[in-house]
Amino acid sequence: MCPPADTIKKDNTSTLKALVAFFGLTTVGLLAATIALAVQNGNSSDAPSSSSSSAQATTSVDYLQLKSSSSFFSTPNKDNVCAGAKLALDNKLCADLEVAPQAGANITKGYIGGMDVGDIEPNTKAYFQSSMCPVNVHWHLGAEHYSVGEFDENGHGPHDGDAHVRHLATEEHAEVQDGYRCHHYDANDAKFTTPYNWQHCVGMEVGETYEVHWPHSAAGACGTVNQYQTPFYDGVFCNLPLETFQTLGAQDIASAVGVHGQVFTIVNDESYFYPDMIRGMIVDKEMGRDVSYYTGSTTGETRNNTMCSQYTPITWQVDRKCHMISASSFDKLCYDMKMQRDDMSDDLHAHGSRELVSDELAANNQYYVGNRMKKNLRV
Template identity: 35%
Template sequence: MWSRLAVCACLVGSVAAMCPDDPEVDLCEVDEQETSHSTRNGAWMALLLPLASTRPSLATGLALALAAGSVGVDAVTCGELKTFYKNEQCCGQPTQEVSAPVPGTAACPYSFAKPACSTAEPQTPRDLTAGAVGSMTPKAATLTDDQANFLPLVNVHFHLGAEHKTEAYSDDTDSIAYDAASSGRRLAGNVRPGFMCSKSSLNANQLAPYNFTYCKGDVQVGKSYEIHYVHSSAGMDNNATDDMNADLLADGLGGAANGRGLLNPMIVVQGQIFQIVNGAATVDDMLHGWTVVGHDNSVMYPGSTTGQSHDNEVCSPYSITWHVDKDCHQVSPESFDNLCKQMSEAYGMYADLYPHGSRKLVSSQYVVKSEFVKPLA
């Protein structure tokens, strides 16, 4: 690629590898002075567009700038291009990367910086125990159970411990120990645990270790995991003409937030908490556990994405609907391992076979008021 860029530099630079000051020459060879403006631009595009598919470079920017009239970005003159070329000291330096935006390229209208919690919309996870309060009034509507199930399922992943807190899962022994050891930093190789279902009634046989074949990382008998079933209007569908929103799962939340290039999708996350216990119920399809296991004791509320990268200072920029099952469901280790097997073999997932870290319970000042936490309908 760089050899081609060097050839282009030879064609557009001066013979002495110095930018000429003659305004009639600009970046063209001397024998091209009589070439018409349209022909000259066509030659530029022929040289530069093959390079535009590689890493961002001067060639990419110049190609975009010369195409300004047809793609709607700001118009740019040849003189402005010449000034930019000289200011960036590109003459004789075909491999040098430019440090400033190329004239004529449109600025991105979006900021992807995560907002401070003081300016963000309501966050998740929220305390769902009786009497828990919140301070915020949401701007986004909350989608219902039927509306959530109409959206394609785009991702399934699980967190170590529950990110939410209810009477059924409120043991924070592990998270307190993690936070004390980390002093606010993420411990190398470990993810932050959330709330656990109580183990006080379990015997030694129920807590005996199990060798997981498909699940990776910190997946153990006795521990609890909050599984997130992520639905999004941005989800891919192999057959969009069959009146069905079929599942097409993949690792990560990219498909939920920006699938098919959408920037404002509707997203619903269904959260369900499972404790792995030897001899507990067998669930053949935990990949669709929300509908298979049942969720009679659930609530819905407006919130955000979660995860260990957010806290009570740096918040999530996304507004989404949450449906959370307030019960703790015991499940056999074979069933949980089969979930990972389904994710791996049916959808080629790998990263989400590991548990994600749990976000700290969000301060009451950054979550919705209790009147916006309603029984699932």
């Protein structure tokens, strides 16, 4: 005979309550045991001390030391396929050259050079779109180019009034010729005057103006460990033997060899840090937007308006604006240069600046970026 339904319901309810109570007590017991075990382990002498944890967190790796003992870099001169690739073209009297436009020129918007270069045009594409890659990075003391209101004779720096030829910020290097300065410097602002503890760059100075150049070439060892070279000519001519070079026309060269140029004032302020300067012109926000395009030559203080470079015509793409950048950005760049297979130590300091190219030696094929298109100023 079956018990009454209400009796079954009461029995089931009692059983359920008992099970809930049992599992509840079991869970509480396990939780208490777990907490006790955790506390015991936390107090164990086997646990790492706070000092050892801190030591582990601050341990750093010396990558330059690792490079010096790496098998990949054990015979850099033998493995560097670009070493000695430079084609020697000595400077020559400008009067003895025919159509050989020079750099750095006036890049103020609206300026047109006085040398008629005919149909030769600068490469106005992004260099990577022409299978070109950066093969070097180096910089000059002051700006070699001239942009009114940005870097010109009215700019300022930590050595206003000094001679046009002066020492770098170290006695290890000889005097170099100074270029133009930007307008950012303020002697009453600490970010322009507070010294920086340089670890990798040589002879650099906070508050000073530098023009950075990134030579590019379609004949470089692009995408390989040999891509970056010092001198930069080795990178430019790495895969371009003399017999091939002699078959190229002026436009062929201008379309396949070019330089990015960008001018900076160094500040001791980490809000201006940029981590990857080795790749080329910085194109971000207002940087690398107002660009001048023209054909010119290689630069440096061994050239002037009497003695010209024969490495011409090559494309120049130069930012017309001067930008502030942190000293640490440059030091990181110098570190990256030290990590290349080729020895780039000769480019860890600023080079001298060429005097401004005269109108008659500057090409008349300037382009500028405006209204989202490139315009030829001759048109």
